[in-house]
Amino acid sequence: MIGIVSTGIACPLALGVAPTVERWLAGDSGLVDNDRWPTDWFVRGDAGLVPDFKPRKQLPDRKAVKLMSRESQLAVWAAVEAAGPKAGARFGIDPARFGGFAAAGYEVSSLDESEEMLALARDPADPRALSLKELFGPARDAYSPLAPLKILPNMALFHAASTLDLRGPHLSLGSSAAAGLAALGEAVEALQHDEADAVLVLGSDAQTEVFRAHQATEAGVIEHLAPAEGAGAVVVAEGGVAILGWSVGQELPPHEDPREASGRIVHGEARARIYAEAMKQAGLTSVDLALADLWGWPERDEHERRALPHVDRAASTRIRMGWLGAAGGIIDVALASELIRGGHADTVIVTASGIAGDVGAVVLGPAR
Amino acid sequence: MREVWVTGLGIACALGTDVETVAEAQREGRSGAGPMSGAFDTSNFEVKTACRVKGWNLGAALGADLAAPLLGRADRKAEFGWYAAVSALRDAFGDDAAAEAALRSAGPRAGVHLASGLVSTPVEEAERDLLPHFRGDRYDHGSGATALRDSSPYRARHFTDRVNTLIARRYGVGGPSLVNHGACAAGAVAVGLGARWIRRGRCDVVVAGGYESMIHPFGVLSFQMLGALSERTDCSPTEVSRPFDVSRDGFVIGEGGAVLVLEDAERARARGARCWGRVLGLGTSLDAYRITAPPPDGYGAIAAMRGALKEAGLDRSAIDYINAHGTGTPLNDSAETAAAKALFGDRSQAPPMSSSKGGLGHAVAAAGAVEAVLCLLAMRDGILPPTLNLHRPDPACDLDHVPLTARDASPKHVLSNSFGFGGVNGSLVLGAPT
Numbered sequence: 061m062i063g064i065v066s067t068g069i070a071c072p073l074a075l076g077v078a079p080t081v082e083r084w085l086a087g088d089s090g091l092v093d094n095d096r097w098p099t100d101w102f103v104r105g106d107a108g109l110v111p112d113f114k115p116r117k118q119l120p121d122r123k124a125v126k127l128m129s130r131e132s133q134l135a136v137w138a139a140v141e142a143a144g145p146k147a148g149a150r151f152g153i154d155p156a157r158f159g160g161f162a163a164a165g166y167e168v169s170s171l172d173e174s175e176e177m178l179a180l181a182r183d184p185a186d187p188r189a190l191s192l193k194e195l196f197g198p199a200r201d202a203y204s205p206l207a208p209l210k211i212l213p214n215m216a217l218f219h220a221a222s223t224l225d226l227r228g229p230h231l232s233l234g235s236s237a238a239a240g241l242a243a244l245g246e247a248v249e250a251l252q253h254d255e256a257d258a259v260l261v262l263g264s265d266a267q268t269e270v271f272r273a274h275q276a277t278e279a280g281v282i283e284h285l286a287p288a289e290g291a292g293a294v295v296v297a298e299g300g301v302a303i304l305g306w307s308v309g310q311e312l313p314p315h316e317d318p319r320e321a322s323g324r325i326v327h328g329e330a331r332a333r334i335y336a337e338a339m340k341q342a343g344l345t346s347v348d349l350a351l352a353d354l355w356g357w358p359e360r361d362e363h364e365r366r367a368l369p370h371v372d373r374a375a376s377t378r379i380r381m382g383w384l385g386a387a388g389g390i391i392d393v394a395l396a397s398e399l400i401r402g403g404h405a406d407t408v409i410v411t412a413s414g415i416a417g418d419v420g421a422v423v424l425g426p427a428r
Numbered sequence: 429m430r431e432v433w434v435t436g437l438g439i440a441c442a443l444g445t446d447v448e449t450v451a452e453a454q455r456e457g458r459s460g461a462g463p464m465s466g467a468f469d470t471s472n473f474e475v476k477t478a479c480r481v482k483g484w485n486l487g488a489a490l491g492a493d494l495a496a497p498l499l500g501r502a503d504r505k506a507e508f509g510w511y512a513a514v515s516a517l518r519d520a521f522g523d524d525a526a527a528e529a530a531l532r533s534a535g536p537r538a539g540v541h542l543a544s545g546l547v548s549t550p551v552e553e554a555e556r557d558l559l560p561h562f563r564g565d566r567y568d569h570g571s572g573a574t575a576l577r578d579s580s581p582y583r584a585r586h587f588t589d590r591v592n593t594l595i596a597r598r599y600g601v602g603g604p605s606l607v608n609h610g611a612c613a614a615g616a617v618a619v620g621l622g623a624r625w626i627r628r629g630r631c632d633v634v635v636a637g638g639y640e641s642m643i644h645p646f647g648v649l650s651f652q653m654l655g656a657l658s659e660r661t662d663c664s665p666t667e668v669s670r671p672f673d674v675s676r677d678g679f680v681i682g683e684g685g686a687v688l689v690l691e692d693a694e695r696a697r698a699r700g701a702r703c704w705g706r707v708l709g710l711g712t713s714l715d716a717y718r719i720t721a722p723p724p725d726g727y728g729a730i731a732a733m734r735g736a737l738k739e740a741g742l743d744r745s746a747i748d749y750i751n752a753h754g755t756g757t758p759l760n761d762s763a764e765t766a767a768a769k770a771l772f773g774d775r776s777q778a779p780p781m782s783s784s785k786g787g788l789g790h791a792v793a794a795a796g797a798v799e800a801v802l803c804l805l806a807m808r809d810g811i812l813p814p815t816l817n818l819h820r821p822d823p824a825c826d827l828d829h830v831p832l833t834a835r836d837a838s839p840k841h842v843l844s845n846s847f848g849f850g851g852v853n854g855s856l857v858l859g860a861p862t
Binding site for chain 2: 097098100101102127155156159160164175176178179182187188189190192193195196197200203205207208209211212213214215217218221222224225226227228229230231232233234236239242246249253255270274277308309310311330333334337414415416417418
């Protein structure tokens, strides 16, 4: 039975699997005052920030850290916890048979890297206009040649793969909140079809980067959930906590734009179908626990609860950790795996949905 | 395992914005390169050449109703993606209504997998959304946030799943919808994985492809700083991109979008659909080496090609032609040649391997999908596409690279390579219609 044999978590509750589980069981919140940037103009002043994370001290290759965005740094940390120091050696698998599938949050890059360049690229005669002469002159000279590498969308996977020496199949998905669950499902298929013997599945995001927070605000997320950062990593292979079922699909997004929508997809109907499909694959009619797509927004949460008739107990990492974007699904899967491993639940359904309307569900349980 | 037919094609690239124009350009060995100054003033920039989509106007291309969701509300690359998707669906099903009926009836067994490139900021957006909010050398987030809140188009402009969402809503796709961010391999992986969804029974129809546009100052600046772009100015723009040539010095940036409608062959046959060709296999691998350079022996590329052949159930001897990644960078072309020789043997044994990027440029995330379309057209037209501007082959690139002009042939099985920054490799095996 294909399952989750190892996990890594860097999330607002804690850095590391064991302290994350401990704080989760204690009912703690990972939300703190956002000290990354002034928030007096922002809709909320809290954020889900990974505590005690010092990349230069805690990541294996200190030199490589300067090439990494925040989400890549978090991804590498989680990946190393799940599969390090070298994945093939740790699990006795040929690196060419060890894949890397990732869902990485990538919408708008951090301004930190380009702020100085933009400032220098302004037209001296009109600072509201860009001067190509300045951009291709002094601004370029001030811009590190390494900076563009930080914003390539598959960099979280690259850094994890090069750190762990993963040479098998790859998949790099973004940037939806359900992308991690889709990546996990694809990893299961990769094993079922003998494309790999193991796959590291990553989810990482830094919605705390200020422009992403802007964007999530405009999309209607941040009024309900605090911006957050984090990464989850799981090694999918034979054995471990069983992946009993998974399903992904589409439903109409909650921020429907009448100019775009056909109006014929009924919100909520698809979600229930997708969850039911995962349960059907699992051969279950009920589960002990749902790590569900609940936002603390009654109207929306009612929707989610109606789609989950198979569960009495539902909890949400989003409310206690914040909006983790593409990282959320795999952090939840890693947490659910550890709850099962620790005897706190026998079966768990993890659900996620992105603001573009994609929905996913994974059902986990003990190895049969 | 089910067979996967390609029943619809849509494309916008430097060679044209309809399938037959692109096919003709490929047959005749035309280049889509031109001065980059058509996009912006390059007088202070060393890179002068680009492969742009000429005369692009989404409204004119699609009509007002279908263009409306994106006009002024998305970036150029999303326009290419949406245009290619609508074109492919019309090609597959006849018109928009029939396409909608087909996808909606498939419901959760219809999927979308598109490759999308970097989110990057064009000049006009920088001037509107960023520069007015600088106070001294620092960006004032409070001022910027207020303005962005009042700027409704901003909300959706940077969502990279925007085209996926549009397809899902407009045509009623209820199955998986993924955005692939696998860099320059993304387009090939999106097509190959979309085909797997059908082959393995998860979907009956999948809209798969990729789209990209980075021909604006910030976009090309990033590639130039990485040393990836040709800065050649001693020739015509059409002669700058020189895959496998000893004088190659980098790639020419391209742009565009390509979408393939993939269908379960049985279903497609039953409805009398045209078959452009078949998607037979995908192989992917990670280099775990360097961000911008392949390992010299090309082990990742070899693994990807081998994986694609395995999934296709073909022996290497069955491959009639390889469409190379062939960027025209010094490192890629020699490493790719070495990888192909390691798998297929030397020139006397290996199939011809040419690069479309001599005339097409490198369309980055879209490249794999665009080149998959070119491969299907090559099989239909009975040619091996040429490598343009290949006058003096690099001794390290010593396969038959089909220099300069297309060659008459009857390729039945082709392999298309796409390799990307970050050490991601993807290879597709495509087959002619049976």
